[in-house]
Amino acid sequence: MTIRTHSMKQSHLFTKTRREAPKDEVSKNAQLLIRAGYVHKEMAGVYAYLPLGLRVQNKIKDIVREEMDAIGGEEIIMTSLQRKELWEKTNRWDDETVDVWFKTELKAGGEVGLAWSHEEPIGEMMKNYVSSFRDLPIFVYQFQTKLRNELRAKSGIMRGREFVMKDMYSFCLGEEDHTRFYNKTIDAYLRVYDRLGIGADTFVTFASGGAFTQFSHEFQTIAETGEDVIYINREKKIAINEEVLNEETLTKLGITRVDLEEVKTAEVGNIFNFGTQKAEDLGLFYKNEKGEQVPVWMGSYGIGITRVMGLLAEKFADEKGLVWPEHIAPFRVHLIELGNDNVDVHSEAQELYRELNEAKVEVLWDDRDVRAGEKFADADLIGIPLRVVVSEKTLAAGKFECTERATGHTSHKSISELIGHLTA
């Protein structure tokens, strides 16, 4: 699990909120995330993740990590610099074939590529570890920064030139094993999207498959900012990408065109069956029980971590700012202390902060010496699920004022009631 501090004082946070978004930032996710201090734009399509943004990114990764581990994934990190020769083996070094390459040269001589995918390097690496049928299956995954020289970056953090992706690769004995794992991954992905709060809007989508299978599967989430158009059947919970929408597909899936609803979506995941072609190109073989040389059956499985974050930012927001789901929010509680010059209020806030920490509740404590209105506006913008106010009023009442960001619902709770509520 990611190690991070549980809580922090807002006076310690170096980022600031902004009243206005940069004028040339049109996408909603970038506007909100920049205004609230989650990300910093370095250049078009390239964003830095600041303390709040990194916490959110890590929460998303944690959920994905748990689900990948649960189906047998082993986490690794591959390299960002990649060998030219490797990609020449599969004829994908050429800019004509792959048009998103960033390439550079070693001072010592030789050309290297900057990682836009890891299919080839990981297949090559596995030659070191796979030689017998006893070595398979292998499922590995990583969270890695991908670099893609897109002609046009757009949509804030949803389509950048540098972005974080979870990519998993499966290495199986043959089609049967592969299919079993492939289907397990579909279930795992659906659990991920459920836990991210977008399960109801996310559809497994039939898309063009490439050289080895008729279809690949995309995971598409209904979203206004989406770049894709898909056709969904809510009842059967299936969807078809427009690129494969034809009579043949419809017949195969047992539906007709009138059963389908056209929606705009964002692709949040994509999984592929490579068959044995890539292993053959790379020379990744194993010996079966009979001593025969057999190519490994490969698959790849991606989730765009930062794209999902952008999508969540857009989907969970209102006119005041971000409204993070509980398991994604950078903190669980935003503790607002009003009237810092009141010694009793301050010590009460300190005590609450201490007790919440002890109860393992992540808190952002707004201990700044600014006016109430500014604290409330910032809290709304930052979008932490529960706002807890400590002030002279709450001190007199003997209970804290607790307001849910999503609903605006306010209740008054004692420390023990609050902790009970949060740890229930």
Next chain:
RNA sequence: CGGGCCGUAGUAUACCGGUAGUACACCUGCUUUGGGAGCAGGUUGACCGAGUUCGAUUCUCGGCGGCCCGACCA
């Protein structure tokens, strides 16, 4: 890569062929203190290069950068 729009303080916006004004932010002081406070004072700016011109932030060209539409996303 094709097409379009744009580039003025940290941010957002004005005006202007004669060296730039406002708001927020920031700094100082006083007042204020439950929904982005008030007053007073202060700091900060024309993307780069060339051309036209007596003079260019303003006009022209080029570069660089940003956003949008399309294409692309194997």
